[in-house]
Amino acid sequence: MRAGKINIMNKLDYFFRPRSVAVIGASRSPKKIGHVILRNFLEGGFRGKVYPINPMAGSLFGLRCYPSVLKVPRRIDLAVVSVPAPLVPKVLDECGRKGIPSVIIISGGFGEVGNTELEQDCLRIIRKHRMRAIGPNCIGVYEPSSGVDTFFLPRYKLERPKPGSVAFISQSGALGSVVLDWMAMKGYRISKFISYGNALDVDEAELTEYLASDSSTKVICCYFEGLKHGRRFYDTLRKVSSRKPVIIIKGGRTEEGTRAVSSHTGSLAGSREVHSAAFRQAGGIEAGTLEELFDFARVLATQPSPKGNRVQVITDGGGFGVLTTDWLIHNNLALAGMSRKTVSSLKKVLPPHVVIKNPLDLTGDATVERYSMAIDASIADPNVDMIAVIALFQIPTLTADIVDVVSAASDRSSKPMIVIAAGGRFTEVLKKTLEDSGVPTFSYPEKAAAALKALYDFSREARA
Amino acid sequence: MRAGKINIMNKLDYFFRPRSVAVIGASRSPKKIGHVILRNFLEGGFRGKVYPINPMAGSLFGLRCYPSVLKVPRRIDLAVVSVPAPLVPKVLDECGRKGIPSVIIISGGFGEVGNTELEQDCLRIIRKHRMRAIGPNCIGVYEPSSGVDTFFLPRYKLERPKPGSVAFISQSGALGSVVLDWMAMKGYRISKFISYGNALDVDEAELTEYLASDSSTKVICCYFEGLKHGRRFYDTLRKVSSRKPVIIIKGGRTEEGTRAVSSHTGSLAGSREVHSAAFRQAGGIEAGTLEELFDFARVLATQPSPKGNRVQVITDGGGFGVLTTDWLIHNNLALAGMSRKTVSSLKKVLPPHVVIKNPLDLTGDATVERYSMAIDASIADPNVDMIAVIALFQIPTLTADIVDVVSAASDRSSKPMIVIAAGGRFTEVLKKTLEDSGVPTFSYPEKAAAALKALYDFSREARA
Numbered sequence: 001m002r003a004g005k006i007n008i009m010n011k012l013d014y015f016f017r018p019r020s021v022a023v024i025g026a027s028r029s030p031k032k033i034g035h036v037i038l039r040n041f042l043e044g045g046f047r048g049k050v051y052p053i054n055p056m057a058g059s060l061f062g063l064r065c066y067p068s069v070l071k072v073p074r075r076i077d078l079a080v081v082s083v084p085a086p087l088v089p090k091v092l093d094e095c096g097r098k099g100i101p102s103v104i105i106i107s108g109g110f111g112e113v114g115n116t117e118l119e120q121d122c123l124r125i126i127r128k129h130r131m132r133a134i135g136p137n138c139i140g141v142y143e144p145s146s147g148v149d150t151f152f153l154p155r156y157k158l159e160r161p162k163p164g165s166v167a168f169i170s171q172s173g174a175l176g177s178v179v180l181d182w183m184a185m186k187g188y189r190i191s192k193f194i195s196y197g198n199a200l201d202v203d204e205a206e207l208t209e210y211l212a213s214d215s216s217t218k219v220i221c222c223y224f225e226g227l228k229h230g231r232r233f234y235d236t237l238r239k240v241s242s243r244k245p246v247i248i249i250k251g252g253r254t255e256e257g258t259r260a261v262s263s264h265t266g267s268l269a270g271s272r273e274v275h276s277a278a279f280r281q282a283g284g285i286e287a288g289t290l291e292e293l294f295d296f297a298r299v300l301a302t303q304p305s306p307k308g309n310r311v312q313v314i315t316d317g318g319g320f321g322v323l324t325t326d327w328l329i330h331n332n333l334a335l336a337g338m339s340r341k342t343v344s345s346l347k348k349v350l351p352p353h354v355v356i357k358n359p360l361d362l363t364g365d366a367t368v369e370r371y372s373m374a375i376d377a378s379i380a381d382p383n384v385d386m387i388a389v390i391a392l393f394q395i396p397t398l399t400a401d402i403v404d405v406v407s408a409a410s411d412r413s414s415k416p417m418i419v420i421a422a423g424g425r426f427t428e429v430l431k432k433t434l435e436d437s438g439v440p441t442f443s444y445p446e447k448a449a450a451a452l453k454a455l456y457d458f459s460r461e462a463r464a
Numbered sequence: 465m466r467a468g469k470i471n472i473m474n475k476l477d478y479f480f481r482p483r484s485v486a487v488i489g490a491s492r493s494p495k496k497i498g499h500v501i502l503r504n505f506l507e508g509g510f511r512g513k514v515y516p517i518n519p520m521a522g523s524l525f526g527l528r529c530y531p532s533v534l535k536v537p538r539r540i541d542l543a544v545v546s547v548p549a550p551l552v553p554k555v556l557d558e559c560g561r562k563g564i565p566s567v568i569i570i571s572g573g574f575g576e577v578g579n580t581e582l583e584q585d586c587l588r589i590i591r592k593h594r595m596r597a598i599g600p601n602c603i604g605v606y607e608p609s610s611g612v613d614t615f616f617l618p619r620y621k622l623e624r625p626k627p628g629s630v631a632f633i634s635q636s637g638a639l640g641s642v643v644l645d646w647m648a649m650k651g652y653r654i655s656k657f658i659s660y661g662n663a664l665d666v667d668e669a670e671l672t673e674y675l676a677s678d679s680s681t682k683v684i685c686c687y688f689e690g691l692k693h694g695r696r697f698y699d700t701l702r703k704v705s706s707r708k709p710v711i712i713i714k715g716g717r718t719e720e721g722t723r724a725v726s727s728h729t730g731s732l733a734g735s736r737e738v739h740s741a742a743f744r745q746a747g748g749i750e751a752g753t754l755e756e757l758f759d760f761a762r763v764l765a766t767q768p769s770p771k772g773n774r775v776q777v778i779t780d781g782g783g784f785g786v787l788t789t790d791w792l793i794h795n796n797l798a799l800a801g802m803s804r805k806t807v808s809s810l811k812k813v814l815p816p817h818v819v820i821k822n823p824l825d826l827t828g829d830a831t832v833e834r835y836s837m838a839i840d841a842s843i844a845d846p847n848v849d850m851i852a853v854i855a856l857f858q859i860p861t862l863t864a865d866i867v868d869v870v871s872a873a874s875d876r877s878s879k880p881m882i883v884i885a886a887g888g889r890f891t892e893v894l895k896k897t898l899e900d901s902g903v904p905t906f907s908y909p910e911k912a913a914a915a916l917k918a919l920y921d922f923s924r925e926a927r928a
Contacts, residue, residue, distance in 0.1 A: 031860060108828075113817065158858040159888040172783025174828060178856050178886045182907070185888035225786055251783055256799050257790035260782075260823050289910045290787075290886075318724075319636025319715055322689055323754075326721035335720050353577065359724050364572075364638060392642050394622040396495060422642045422754075424623040424649035443646065446753045 011132050012202065012210045014102035016143045016192060018077035019048045022069050022100070024091055025082040026052035026060055033082040033106060033152035044155070046147030051076065069098045076100045080140065080150050085109030088136065089121045096129025104150055105135035111198050112137050123200055131201075138197025139173035142180065144190060145216065151177055164189020165218035166297045167211045169204060171225050172251070173197065179223075179290060187432040188294060191217040205232040212240040219301045220244060221293050225251040225261040227275075234282045241283030245300045245458050248279050249287045283461055285454055295447050296454040298440040303416035305459035308385040310336035311452060312378040313359035315390035316366035316398065320445060321359030324388060324420060327449035333456065335359075336384040342377050349373050359390075368401045375409045375417075386452055387417040390445075393427050403430050407437040416455055420448045475596050476666070476674045478566035480607045480656060482541030483512045486533050486564070488555055489546040490516035490524055497546040497570060497616035508619070510611030515540065533562045540564045544604065544614050549573030552600065553585045560593025568614050569599035575662050576601050583664060590665055602661025603637035606644065608654060609680065615641055628653020629682035630761045631675045633668060635689050636715070637661065643687075643754060651896040652758060655681040669696040676704040683765045684708060685757050689715040689725040698746045705747030709764040709922050713751045714739050747925055749918055759911050760918040762904040767880035769923035772849040774800035775916060776842040777823035779854035780830035780862065784909060785823030788852060788884065791913035797920065799823075800848040806841050813837050823854075832865045839873045839881075850916055851881040854909075857891050867894050871901040880919055884912045 021041055025034035034054070041050045042061055052060045055067040066072050069079060069091075079095045081088060085107050095103050103126070110119040119136070126133045134140060140150030144163040151158065158177055161184045170176030173195040180193055191214065194207055204227060211217045220240070227233050237246055252261035279286050287293040311333050315321040325335060335358045338346075343356045350370060354362055362370045371391070378384045391402055410417045419434055419441045421427050431441040442448035485505055489498035498518070505514045506525055516524045519531040530536050533543060533555075543559045545552060549571050559567050567590070574583040583600070590597045598604060604614030608627040615622065622641055625648045634640030637659040644657055655678065658671055668691060675681045684704070691697050701710055716725035743750050749764075751757040775797050779785040789799060799822045802810075807820045814834060818826055826834045835855070842848045855866055874881045883898055883905045885891050895905040906912035 033860075036860070153858045153860065157860075157890050159890075170783075172781065172786075174781030174856050174859070175783030175787075178781070178784075178858060178891070181858060181888040181891065182886050185892070223783065225783065251786040252790065254790045254793040256793050257786050260786045260789045290908055317636065317638030317642070319634075319639030319687065319689065320642075322636075322715040322721050322724045323639075325724045326716065326718045329718035329720050392638050394617045394642060394645060395638070396497075396500070396617065396621075422646050424645040426621050426623075427642070427645065428649070444754055 010210060010213070011101060012206070014077045014132070015104065015134060015141055016148060017146045018102070018148065020051065020074065020076050020078070021046070021048060021148075022051045022053050022072065022076045022079045024053040024069065024079055026054050026057070026065065028057060028060060036152045036154055037080055037082060037106070037150055040149035040151065041147070044147050044149045046149070049074065069094050069100065072098070077102065078148075079103045080106065082106040082152070085115065085118060085136070089118070089125055092122055092125045096125060096131055101131060103131055103133045104138070104140040105133055106138060106140055106150060106152065107135075108137040110136045119198065119200060126201055133201040134194065135197045136200060139177055139195045142190070142193040153177060159184035161188060161190040163191065165191050165216060165301045166221060166294070167192045167214070167217040167219070168221045169207050169211070170195050170223040171197070171204070172223060175223060183294065187435045188298060199228040203228040203232070205229055205236045208233065208240060208246065209236050212244055218244065219297045220246045221297050222246065222248045223251065223293075224248065234278055237279070237282035237284050242462055245285055246283070247285045247287050247293055247296050247300070249290060249293050250275050285458060291447065292450060295442065295451040299416070299418060299451040299455050300458060302438045302440055303418070303455055304414055305462065306385040306416050306456055309333045309456050310383060310385045311388050312336040312338065312381070312384040312386070313388045313390065314362065314371065314374045314378065315359050316362050316364060316395055317390060317392045318361050320390045320392065320420065320422075321361055324390060324445035324449065325359055327446045328388070328452070331449045331453035333449065333453055336381070338377070338381050339383050342381040346373065346377050364395050365397045366395060367397050368399055368405055371402055372405045372409070375406070379409065379413045379415060385415060386456070387413070387415055388420060388448060388452065389417065390420045392423070393421055393430050394423055400430060403433050406434060407439055410437070410439045416452065418442060418448050418452065420445055474674060474677070475565060476670070478541045478596070479568065479598060479605055480612060481610045482566070482612065484515065484538065484540050484542070485510070485512060486515045486517050486536065486540045486543045488517040488533065488543055490518050490521070490529065492521060492524060500616045500618055501544055501546060501570070501614055504613035504615065505611070508611050508613045510613070512541075513538065533558050533564065536562070541566065542612075543567045544570065546570040546616070549579065549582060549600075553582070553589055556586055556589045556595075560589060560595055565595060567595055567597045568602070568604040569597055570602060570604055570614060570616065571599075572601040574600045583662065587664055597665040598658065599661045600664060603641055603659045606654070606657040617641060623648035625652060625654040627655065629655050629680060629765045630685060630758070631656045631678070631681040631683070632685045633671050633675070634659050634687040635661070635668070636687060639687060647758065651899045652762060663692040667692040667696070669693055669700045672697065672704060672710065673700050676708055682708065683761045684710045685761050686710065686712045687715065687757075688712065698742055701743070701746035701748050706926055709749055710747070711749045711751050711757055711760050711764070712743050713754060713757045749922060755911065756914060759906065759915040763880070763882060763915040763919050764922060766902045766904055767882070767919055768878055769926065770849040770880050770920055773797045773920050774847060774849045775852050776800040776802065776845070776848040776850070777852045777854065778826065778835065778838045778842065779823050780826050780828060780859055781854060781856045782825050784854045784856065784884065784886075785825055788854060788909035788913065789823055791910045792852070792916070795913045795917035797913065797917055800845070802841070802845050803847050806845040810837065810841050828859050829861045830859060831861050832863055832869055835866055836869045836873070839870065843873065843877045843879060849879060850920070851877070851879055852884060852912060852916065853881065854884045856887070857885055857894050858887055864894060867897050871898060871903055874901070874903045880916065882906065882912050882916065884909055
């Protein structure tokens with residue numbers, strides 16, 4: 001049950017890779033937050049020591065229960081606190097005296113409901129003991145590799161994504177967690193998730209900086225309503241954004257939305273224009289919707305930088321080819337023009353009713369072999385920078401081997417490649433297989449085109 | 465095996481409610497289009513007579529196979545033709561001599577590949593015998609109530625939606641069919657689907673007119689690349705659009721997309737601006753994306769007309785409340801201000817930490833009872849025109865009963881109501897139940913807001 005050796009380099013590492021955890025407020029009652037959190041640690045793959053803390057319980061799930069962290073005979077790296085707000089200062093003080101370096105305060109009832117004095121009491125205790133804290137009023141951390149999971153939502157209601165390379169910072173806990181649930185269903189992966197709530201100590205800037213140096217994270221996604229320390233965040237963003245893509249979606253972009261924010265997390269949401277301009281100036285990538293946020297992230301996390309904006313479209317459905325073309329152009333991307341050499345060699349191998357142009361419509365009797373030849377030609381042609389493969393899997397002549405052919409081509413290609421495939425359950429299964437092998441898939445052309453545009457923009461930003 | 469009595473009022477009825485069908489080109493080989501179509505009619509719930517036509521086969525699936533429709537001893541209402549293009553004129557002439565009123569020509573190889581002469585031959589035969597024809601170069605018709613299903617894609621690869629009240633006309637067969645597959649997975653329903661390909665005889669205008677008088681169709685959706693007879697279509701649209709919503713998405717909106725169209729269906733796609741302006745002037749509702757098309761359709765098919773643009777938002781997640789507010793305002797809708805009477809009565813029954821405003825955040829410990837009270841109050845309040853219920857089903861205090869409560873409220877409400885719920889499999893199951901009882905559901909705020917806006921716009925159009 002002991003975790004392997006872990007070098008703690010940064011104090012924030014204790015949040016994500018603790019060797020031992022105290023669950024303060026652990027409970028026998030399945031309706032209590034502390035119950036669900038304790039179960040997450042016991043059943044969710046966490047390999048370190050777990051200490052339930054509750055003055056009333058003798059043992060929980062066969063583990064000895066301690067009345068206070070002070071009674072635990074060993075070292076504790078992380079405490080997860082879900083006791084009622086008025087009890088939090090006392091608990092924090094005990095954590096500090098025990099020498100616990102990091103605390104996640106799940107409990108609400110602080111600044112967000114006007115209880116700023118209680119919040120400041122907590123801050124004084126945290127500073128006094130030189131602890132680091134995430135929260136309060138948050139759902140905390142999910143780290144699929146280490147098994148840290150402070151979500152108080154059971155797994156049957158809220159699935160968890162597998163380990164990946166996209167990190168997600170969300171000010172809102174509910175929003176962040178339902179998005180993870182959706183990601184898990186889609187087969188999208190995650191490196192780290194943090195909901196930081198009122199940001200009493202650790203804020204968005206520090207988290208972004210931490211993730212920038214986290215080797216398991218390739219792309220950083222953020223949902224913010226207001227920024228705790230705007231200037232610090234923008235300074236961090238400026239340093240980080242040319243190395244690692246930071247994609248941001250901002251809640252509270254209208255006046256009415258801003259008013260809704262103030263009663264949600266108590267933070268002040270600035271106007272959309274101000275934030276948008278600042279994000280972009282600092283090199284951040286702005287997403288318009290939550291879906292777009294993860295569309296961008298999947299492509300940026302898996303695909304190489306394109307050399308230019310010329311896209312070759314390969315399709316077995318004319319209508320989807322037309323819509324994809326429309327959306328590529330709408331996003332200021334261009335249709336690639338294959339070299340004469342490529343065109344003449346494709347003419348030799350493709351049937352006469354396939355016209356070699358862009359979109360390259362392999363038509364409704366397309367085979368895996370035709371796709372393979374068209375993709376290989378696009379990879380080899382110097383006039384092609386990115387490849388958009390539309391595969392309507394439903395056509396009778398296309399077998400499921402198409403998935404292996406596309407994955408293998410994507411593996412050996414130094415050009416970005418994405419797949420557009422719309423349909424029902426049969427299609428979704430094939431798309432999940434593609435996602436699993438690192439090929440981003442999209443149901444609809446408009447989303448694929450927007451994601452390729454984000455990839456292209458970041459490649460220019462990174463080169464600049 | 466005989467169909468009940470059907471009154472054929474309109475000649476196009478034979479396409480959708482035939483009492484007998486000849487499948488011309490029926491085949492033993494599962495890879496042949498004629499094989500799949502024959503199976504659809506035999507296994508998909510069609511209750512009329514089915515006659516396989518193939519000069520080479522003695523019997524198919526235990527049915528006697530005729531060498532020509534002329535040899536069938538009884539009346540035939542519909543012929544589905546999937547023989548190679550050069551054989552089509554001969555087959556059509558036989559259909560005409562047999563007195564078959566309607567023919568769906570699935571076969572390709574006509575105008576779309578430059579074979580206009582063959583196409584004109586077919587037209588002459590059709591006119592001579594006063595037949596009506598859909599196609600060629602199409603996938604034809606799907607009518608879930610009568611069991612007509614000419615798709616040449618097997619059901620395990622391409623699911624079919626259940627009977628509903630949304631009709632879909634698609635110039636592109638592949639695009640239309642994968643969209644149906646996706647609709648089936650989502651639990652969305654359909655009244656009639658028509659892919660009309662080259663529109664040699666029956667065109668988009670006539671289909672729209674037919675659907676306008678079809679009692680099972682409440683909303684008409686269209687995917688067009690180019691219009692066969694633009695003026696005729698706009699004239700029809702002008703007559704239809706104030707009675708029944710007609711939602712349109714146009715492929716080929718950019719110059720490059722237009723060029724892609726020309727090699728797809730051989731039709732000329734006009735510029736986006738020209739079409740957009742004409743659609744709107746004629747009262748059509750333009751959708752930006754395929755998803756939006758069906759988002760609009762679901763809301764327009766199930767929800768009553770709102771009296772105004774004031775939306776009450778009810779939520780259990782602050783972040784989603786904020787994003788929803790942003791998108792409502794972005795779509796020129798307004799936040800409703802509940803009357804003082806409603807506010808004070810809600811104050812009495814809701815816990816003190818729930819602040820009565822808009823969005824009404826029932827918070828992360830929301831119960832079904834709280835939702836019920838908030839929804840009832842919104843239905844009763846004269847200052848509320850539409851209701852957007854955000855239900856993050858994952859929170860521990862919310863049971864699955866929420867689905868029944870929302871469905872029942874929606875049933876008795878004369879105000880439009882939609883549900884926003886994002887998440888994984890658990891959430892998707894609850895959403896499907898809501899869809900089944902006629903409550904439109906959305907994963908994300910931006911889509912819900914755009915659909916409410918379409919509903920509001922149509923209500924003004926219809927009143928005007």
